[in-house]
Amino acid sequence: MASLNKADVDEQVASLLREKGHRYSNTRRMLVRVLLTAGKPLTNNQIVESDNSLAQSSVYRNLNVLEEVGAVTRIVTNNEFSRYELADEITEHHHHIICTSCGDITDFSLPSKLEKSLNQSLRTAASKVRFTIDQHRFDGLGTCVACQ
């Protein structure tokens, strides 16, 4: 499990950015801080609302850059807003339980044995259709306690 210490996270993100010739600007630092403290995936709007010094377009642009360098992951459910969270490599590999009514998401993990079986089955299936697999997602879809 990777560290969730703010300084360590900053260093990891800075390194990912610099490797690809990007800067770790103020806006990007703020995005990382917001996502880290939230502890769950946030929409662009939720991020903008959490700190109104952030411009909508800059948030979109920077989340895209952060996704490109592998620092954040985009999660889509419906055709509503995308949600963003810090990437697995920075936090730890996990899965989501998604409320199909309000879009709220919480995290959970699978036993590592099960995780390994999943990966193996997936790789076998992928090789049959000649796909290269980068990652997987296993999500539970349902209704949160507030929406029931």
Added chain:
Amino acid sequence: MASLNKADVDEQVASLLREKGHRYSNTRRMLVRVLLTAGKPLTNNQIVESDNSLAQSSVYRNLNVLEEVGAVTRIVTNNEFSRYELADEITEHHHHIICTSCGDITDFSLPSKLEKSLNQSLRTAASKVRFTIDQHRFDGLGTCVACQ
């Protein structure tokens, strides 16, 4: 495994629609036929292009109705088009390998033992955060042979 016979599928869809006071109109019959023969998830555009007697808005509207009654499932990957396929209850439960470059999707299945373990882990996790689970999705994300 449910039947993939056209007549049976029609009857199932008709029944799902009528239960909720909807009609099995010509357009809806065509959508079901297109999805059935495609054998893989299609975008709205792909459906419209496959039969130009279909209006864009009617396809969207009817896919939404069919999703509401549980006859089709919507799949989203990026922020591009949604894709639709006949629901698990009509075909059979399965998973997807998705090309993150072109959006193409192929199906695969997991051993039922693994499927059961997954469901159990998911239900345990869900009850802790008081979510009600309706379904799950397990997708492999990667690159298809054409995009490599």
Added chain:
DNA sequence: CTTCCTGCAAAAGTTTTGCATTAAC
């Protein structure tokens, strides 16, 4: 000092909606 980043407003792209007409039952 050069290059990248920001913020605003405008554009793009997918999906939804209003309304008059047509089809389903």
Added chain:
DNA sequence: GTTAATGCAAAACTTTTGCAGGAAG
């Protein structure tokens, strides 16, 4: 005959982009 479905065009909504000014290194 009544109610729901269709098709067109216009609107809505999320996300992207152009451009002039500002920050990072």
